[in-house]
Amino acid sequence: MKRRKMILLFMIFIMLAGSLEFWAGNASANGLHEFREGDYLVNILDDGDGRARVFKFTTDNKITSSNTNLRLFINQIEIDSKEYTVNHESYTITMNKAPDRGAEISIKYLISPTFEWGEGISGKDQIGNALPEGNGSTRVFKLTNYLLSSSKNVSLYIDGTKVRASEFTFNYANNSITISEKRSAPGANSKMYFYFPVTSIAGTQSSSGEKTESPSTGGPVTPGKEVESEFQVPGGESYPGHITLSTNHTFIVNITSAAVQPTYTSYVMVKNANGEVVRRIRINPGNSSTYSLSKLGLPSGGYYFYLKTVNQSGGLAASIPQFVPINNEPQHIQVYIEGHKQAYAQAPVNVSGNVLVPFRAIFQSLGATVKWNKSTQTVTATREGKTIILTMGSKIAYVNGVPITLSAAPQLINGSTMVPVRFVSEALGGMVEWNIASNSVVVFQKQPTIPTTAESEKEAKSEPSSSSPILEKISHGITTPTDIVFVIDVTGSMGEIIGYIKETVKKFVDSVPSGSKFAIVAYRDINYVDAYHKDLEFFSFTNNKNVLKNNLDKLVASGGVDLEESGLEAIHMAVNKLSGSTNSKRIIFITDAPVHDKGTSQGKSGFFLEQIIAELKTNKVTLDAIAPTGGLAYKQIIQLVNSNKGKLYDINDASIMLLNK
Structure with missing residues (x-):
């Protein structure tokens, strides 16, 4: 694996x-x-x-x-x-x-004609579609499967070569790609791949406007799904927000109102030195918030922090990641090379404001070849045409024969030859910083490249550091073997909450009576196009907590677009999956949004709220919810909860940050 x-x-x-x-x-x-x-x-x-x-x-x-x-x-x-x-x-x-x-x-x-796939091109989510192969004369080709609303940001490749924008045109009104006379017609058997943004999808070519029966909803819906307007938040240096580190082990987050939209969600993202996501903290744009580094509950090490704003259909903008060393034992000096914490046989020492480290370890970690001459008591290091010579007890060092005066001389400490880390690193072209908050030396030989795409955000594999207070409370009410379905909203705004559930679900599984089984229904919104992810997905029952955890790890927060989501369809699916159970039956419903109700959202839902309430009662299913405790979502979900003596828990308490307070 x-x-x-x-x-x-x-x-x-x-x-x-x-x-x-x-x-x-x-x-x-x-x-x-x-x-x-x-x-x-x-x-x-x-x-x-x-x-x-x-x-x-x-x-x-x-x-x-x-x-x-x-x-x-x-x-x-x-x-x-x-x-x-x-x-x-x-x-x-x-x-x-x-x-x-x-x-x-x-x-x-x-890949054959009409096949499609997803790719990220120039930082944007795109769909690739295989056109019919060339024959040496045809210049007009039809796009299959989708109807588009724009001709912008499309691209064409023929046999692996990108076609210049001036050499083809795309007419979204009739879905045709035309090769101009500036170039030859695609040759026989030429492979032709056409790319277009996910945000330009207006529907499918099978959309007729007539109502059809959707097997996933059990009710009539109208084909031709809606697509959210283009994402507006800029990324990189132009991202509308920043993180400020303080010397008192806190960081301040400020995102301007430019990122405030009904369907936009913003986070602080934290990755470890291996590029894995270890924390995802939802934040409110327009406000300045202060967080404690210690309450993140992270082990000592190097991390990358950045801000991210997403919309529910996959649009994403992120700030430039910044390196943050965390030292849970600040009385000890730490050294980081290229983001990774160094481990030395002799710990670093501070001599008159200069940090000294074992000579062989520091040179080798910087890619230099090192030699020790016992008779002359000199260290010689070479890398890429540069030679450095240091002598024990001497403040004069040589770089390619040029003498340099050191602030601290190399010396022997507990049997280890120690050299000044700043001089060594800078002499080899590195950038050195002293992080006073973490009592750490940070060395980078080049600016780190940390991807911030959705695809790069792989969760770090680790056992939970603590259990979820919410799931603990739910487990206390489960006294007999129970079949439990987690019905989880996996739209774009739910990233942190999904992480919270992943972080704690194993301990929850251990706390319920043996003989219980667990399944997952993941849902988004059946009314909107999400070319990468399913609207509704069921993960089968299991009594193995590792299988359940692996299934949770497959969940990706994406899609949704408008405020309401297809929660009733998901609960209906869960009730059906529980219908044959001989154990007690329970649903744990997790969402931050209202549901589409056929009574108030005609054409967007196959179910009335009252219909799903009746299904819960008839099948004797208890529904607990981790959801908003105000607004329309509360008014709807509290009725589902009360149908069979369930309980509602505030989703604002479902935060990884809270697990470590």
Whole structure:
């Protein structure tokens, strides 16, 4: 699994490089486990468990035995086609032999006309669509699957080369791409990939305006989903906010009102030195807020902080990450090289305001070759044509033969030869800072590049540091084996809350009676296009807390757009999944928004609020909610909670920050 994550992270990194952006792979529009690799789509399947031989794959592309050929890989080695069979109707692969436990399984298939996928191009979420292949004469090609509202920010690639904007036109009124006379018509069998922004989707080509039955909602809805207007918040140096670090172990966050919109949500994001998300704190734009570094509950180490604003359909803007060392033992000096905390056999020491560290460790961490001459008591380090010579007890050092006067001489401490870290680092071209708040030396040889895309925000794998007070209270009311469905709003504003649930769910599972089982229904809004993620998704019941945790780790906050979401559809699905249970039945409903109610949102919901309340009562399902305690959401959800003696908990108390107070 570790190797697979490294591969996916590498693909995402390549995607961010502008010069290579066309060849980048990313999470597909067809599912979280699919990305593009050249002219192929790669689909990641579940890992082997040593027993299962049948594996299901998920994609929105209509794959048949005639339009493409699936290839199977186990641990990145292609498997002979005689060793497995593919069922194109059920999208399953059956292997002759069960893969070993932990085996990494994937399929690869050639991109055919009409296939689509998701990619990030120039920092924007785009959909790639395979056009019909060229024939040497045709210049007009039709876009399939989608109707677009704009011709802006589209791009075309022919056989891997980006076509200049002056050499083609796109007419969104009739969905046609025309190759101009400035260039030759695409040759026979030329691969043609057309890209357009997710935000330009106005509907699908099958949209007829007639009402059809939606199997996911159980009620009539109108095809042709709405799309949110273009995201307006700038990123990078222009981001409308900043983080200020204080010497008293606090940081101040200020985001201006430019980021205030009904469907915009803002966060402080914290990544560790490996680029994994360790904290996500929701904040209110327009106000200045002060937070304690110690209350983040993070171990000593190097972290990157940045601000982020998202809308519910995936628009994202982020500030430039800044490095923050955290030292929980400030009486000890820390040293960071390229963001990573250094561990020395002899701890760093402060000599008259100069921090000294073991010579061999510091030079090697900076990429230099080092030699010690015992007879002359000199240290010689070389790197990229630069030579540094230091002598024990002498304040005169030499850089390429030029004498330099040091503030502190190298010296022997507890048997270790110690040298001044600032001189050594700067002599090799590094940038050195003293962080007084954390009693730390910070060295960077180049400015760190920390991605802030949604795809880069992988959660760090760790056991929860504490349990959730809310989930503890819910568990106290569960005294018999119970089948529990977490119904979770996974729209864009729910990132921190999902992280909170992930952080604490294992302890919750341990606290309920044995024999209980757990499932998840993740939902967004059935009325809006989210090309990357499903509107409703069910994760099957399990009594294994690690499986439940892994399912939670698959949840990504995205989509939604307007204020209300499809919570009633999700609860309806959960009740149906619980209908055959012989245990007690419970739903834990987690949302920060009202629900679309057929009584007040005609055409946007298949259910009345009263209808779902009746379903809960009839099926004897208790619904607890972690939700707003005011406004329209409260007025709706309190009725669901009261249907069978559930309880409502304030979603503002569901914060990772609160777990460490």
